[in-house]
Amino acid sequence: MIAALEALATRIDGLSEAVRREFQRLVSDAAGLLLDINKGYLAAGYASDGKPLQPNTYSPAYAAYKAKYGKNKQVAHVDLKLTEAFQDSFLLEPKGGLEYEIVATDAKYAFLSTYGDLLGIREADLDDFVGSILRPEIDAFVARYMD
Amino acid sequence: MEEEPRLSALFKRDLYQILEPDGEVAAEANLEVRMGARWLTNLWVKHTHQRKGIGRQMLTQVVADFGNELLFLHVLAYDGRPMADDKLLLFYQSFGFIQTEAPGVLKRLPA
Numbered sequence: 001m002i003a004a005l006e007a008l009a010t011r012i013d014g015l016s017e018a019v020r021r022e023f024q025r026l027v028s029d030a031a032g033l034l035l036d037i038n039k040g041y042l043a044a045g046y047a048s049d050g051k052p053l054q055p056n057t058y059s060p061a062y063a064a065y066k067a068k069y070g071k072n073k074q075v076a077h078v079d080l081k082l083t084e085a086f087q088d089s090f091l092l093e094p095k096g097g098l099e100y101e102i103v104a105t106d107a108k109y110a111f112l113s114t115y116g117d118l119l120g121i122r123e124a125d126l127d128d129f130v131g132s133i134l135r136p137e138i139d140a141f142v143a144r145y146m147d
Numbered sequence: 148m149e150e151e152p153r154l155s156a157l158f159k160r161d162l163y164q165i166l167e168p169d170g171e172v173a174a175e176a177n178l179e180v181r182m183g184a185r186w187l188t189n190l191w192v193k194h195t196h197q198r199k200g201i202g203r204q205m206l207t208q209v210v211a212d213f214g215n216e217l218l219f220l221h222v223l224a225y226d227g228r229p230m231a232d233d234k235l236l237l238f239y240q241s242f243g244f245i246q247t248e249a250p251g252v253l254k255r256l257p258a
């Protein structure tokens with residue numbers, strides 16, 4: 001399905017600048033949901049490959065601190081969320097066409113990757129996203145400008 | 148009573164060391180830049196010199212040199228249990244380091 005969308009994006013390159021900008025805005029708005037999916041993994045204690053973060057438990061000292069001072073007070077598993085500064089730093093970086101990369105700008109990412117591969121979503125979830133969110137938006141766009 | 152060996156300090160831009168008279172390292176700390184932020188790494192004190200204020204001396208110098216920058220560090224006791232050593236945490240907190248959303252990672256805001 002993504003290959004078909006990329007072929008479509010190539011056709012869109014031939015359209016006027018204003019229409020191309022609208023298409024890119026449509027894609028980036030929808031792609032913003034990928035960040036929510038990614039953060040949802042972490043909230044549940046999973047890395048980008050769906051495997052549990054390792055280690056997946058807090059030390060007693062940190063759990064006590066988080067339970068008292070954290071915005072999110074759950075301590076049953078590691079979710080990398082205390083002030084939310086780390087997850088708020090997630091961004092979608094356009095790589096051209098329909099390609100985007102999730103990046104984290106918070107300096108703590110330099111350490112946090114020891115818990116697992118934190119950025120990105122599973123292929124199955126990406127397919128769901130494309131099929132149920134992005135594709136209908138693009139179909140509507142095609143009907144509007146290209147049919 | 149056995150006389151304590153005289154120690155000397157060697158502080159460079161990114162390396163802090165306390166040396167024994169024969170040049171052996173008694174304590175050390177590194178500063179690394181990761182993703183644009185400065186991290187204090189590998190702070191350790193040789194077992195025979197622990198509890199003598201050497202670590203505090205080094206960290207005091209680090210804060211004097213870089214206290215106007217955002218600093219991060221990862222608390223990891225020698226037994227490998229992050230935050231297990233409450234005393235270690237208190238030690239860093241006494242220099243103004245506070246918790247972050249990353250378990251075991253502390254930060255110190257610029258002065």
